[in-house]
Amino acid sequence: MTHGEHPINQPRGVDLLVRDAELVATMGASGEISGGWVSVTDGFVSGVGPRGDEPEANRTISARGCVVTPGFVNTHHHIYQNLTRAFRPATKSNLFGWLTTLYPRWAMLDEEASYLSAWVGLAELALGGCTTTTDHLYVHPHTGGDVLGAEITAAQELGMRFHPTRGSMSLSQKDGGLPPDSVCQSDDEILRESEDAVARHHDRSYGAMVKIALAPCSPFSVSPSLMRQSAELAERLDVRLHTHLAEDADEDTYCLATYGRRPIDHFEDVGWMSDRAWVAHCIYPNPSEVTRLGAAGVGVAHCPSSNLMIGGGLAPIAELRRAGAPVGLGCDGSSSTDSASLWLEARMALLLGRLRGGPESTEARDALEIATLGGAACLGRTGEIGVLDPGAVGDLVCWPMDGIAFAGAWSDPVEALLRCGPVRAKHTIVAGKSVVEDGEIRASGLDDIMARHRVASRRLQGLDD
Ligand SMILES: [Zn+2]
Numbered sequence: 001m002t003h004g005e006h007p008i009n010q011p012r013g014v015d016l017l018v019r020d021a022e023l024v025a026t027m028g029a030s031g032e033i034s035g036g037w038v039s040v041t042d043g044f045v046s047g048v049g050p051r052g053d054e055p056e057a058n059r060t061i062s063a064r065g066c067v068v069t070p071g072f073v074n075t076h077h078h079i080y081q082n083l084t085r086a087f088r089p090a091t092k093s094n095l096f097g098w099l100t101t102l103y104p105r106w107a108m109l110d111e112e113a114s115y116l117s118a119w120v121g122l123a124e125l126a127l128g129g130c131t132t133t134t135d136h137l138y139v140h141p142h143t144g145g146d147v148l149g150a151e152i153t154a155a156q157e158l159g160m161r162f163h164p165t166r167g168s169m170s171l172s173q174k175d176g177g178l179p180p181d182s183v184c185q186s187d188d189e190i191l192r193e194s195e196d197a198v199a200r201h202h203d204r205s206y207g208a209m210v211k212i213a214l215a216p217c218s219p220f221s222v223s224p225s226l227m228r229q230s231a232e233l234a235e236r237l238d239v240r241l242h243t244h245l246a247e248d249a250d251e252d253t254y255c256l257a258t259y260g261r262r263p264i265d266h267f268e269d270v271g272w273m274s275d276r277a278w279v280a281h282c283i284y285p286n287p288s289e290v291t292r293l294g295a296a297g298v299g300v301a302h303c304p305s306s307n308l309m310i311g312g313g314l315a316p317i318a319e320l321r322r323a324g325a326p327v328g329l330g331c332d333g334s335s336s337t338d339s340a341s342l343w344l345e346a347r348m349a350l351l352l353g354r355l356r357g358g359p360e361s362t363e364a365r366d367a368l369e370i371a372t373l374g375g376a377a378c379l380g381r382t383g384e385i386g387v388l389d390p391g392a393v394g395d396l397v398c399w400p401m402d403g404i405a406f407a408g409a410w411s412d413p414v415e416a417l418l419r420c421g422p423v424r425a426k427h428t429i430v431a432g433k434s435v436v437e438d439g440e441i442r443a444s445g446l447d448d449i450m451a452r453h454r455v456a457s458r459r460l461q462g463l464d465d
Pocket of ligand 1: 076077078136244280332333
């Protein structure tokens with residue numbers, strides 16, 4: 001600026017420049033750029049490029065020694081379950097035993113507990129490199145208040161991009177379902193509150209920070225009529241659909257005994273076999289069911305750690321992707337995996353893919369695609385999230401590749417990112433703003449939230465404070 005010239009007349013720099021990365025893996029048109037940079041303006045990527053080509057910026061972050069990727073997308077979670085992590089009475093249970101042990105605990109969920117668990121859970125996700133997360137909140141206790149609104153407040157305080165789903169359970173024990181009456185609602189109540197949640201929170205604009213989807217819980221906790229009406233409502237409101245599908249062998253038995261058909265036939269019969277839906281787990285589809293899911297474009301949230309922890313088995317991920325199903329990554333509920341790092345899930349997806357298909361079947365880049373592009377496709381936001389092309393949202397992660405764990409990893413930073421480690425995000429940026437900076441949560445109040453989370457979680461577990 002020459003003397004006397006007013007700054008307003010200067011060409012405006014970009015808002016944020018992340019520069020000098022070891023490598024930028026854009027997952028988009030620019031591929032991988034050694035020594036690259038990313039710029040963000042007004043919350044969106046405004047440029048990417050090689051060293052020497054950087055624009056002027058109002059704020060600069062050094063990514064020296066880091067691989068930069070799009071923020072990871074979490075396609076399946078039950079955040080409130082961090083209130084019952086590693087709950088001893090359920091640690092030896094199968095899925096149905098685990099659920100029936102925990103339902104009475106979760107029946108104590110209220111607005112305060114939902115807010116606290118979301119704050120803690122979203123902060124944990126940000127530290128693990130996640131910038132967009134879904135949440136499948138299917139417990140709406142009769143006296144719990146607005147548990148969905150409470151978790152959206154937490155996401156806004158932290159600055160995370162959030163896709164909470166309006167989950168539901170309507171088939172209680174008295175109707176032959178698994179959950180107790182106190183956490184179930186009638187079909188009419190669920191549909192009314194689902195429509196209300198979309199009206200209040202769902203943002204249809206490009207770059208939206210909050211979107212709602214409809215999410216009846218599973219074939220064994222909601223009626224076929226609710227599944228059908230939810231699909232119709234989602235069509236009318238133009239929102240997405242989410243549920244659990246083919247998670248457990250018991251589910252095959254239950255569906256055959258109750259509906260006279262396998263879970264995926266049931267899913268199709270109630271009107272869900274479309275690219276509006278994405279489903280969690282999908283461990284047990286047979287080969288012809290894989291073909292049908294892929295042809296319909298049904299998305300799959302792959303939950304590697306959760307599937308292992310519950311002893312569920314190996315989901316046919318490579319087959320589903322080949323058949324055309326978008327596959328994203330999910331950390332799943334905090335009390336089935338008890339951890340919520342998408343870096344860890346991406347590594348687990350890499351390991352499980354190789355265990356199932358051999359070492360040539362799956363590379364780190366496949367797992368990285370699942371964590372970013374696949375997640376974006378599951379949420380109907382291809383080209384908008386999960387990629388660092390100009391025009392996409394400014395959500396990115398700087399992964400530190402230094403120190404003992406990375407010593408000697410010279411030849412392929414992307415393979416090193418998932419093979420070495422463990423790694424936590426150094427910087428997690430959402431819409432151009434830091435949620436994690438130098439490995440720490442930026443939002444204020446973490447100590448207070450942790451103290452209150454302790455009280456709420458001990459209350460749910462029936463422990464003295
Ligand atoms: Zn789940």
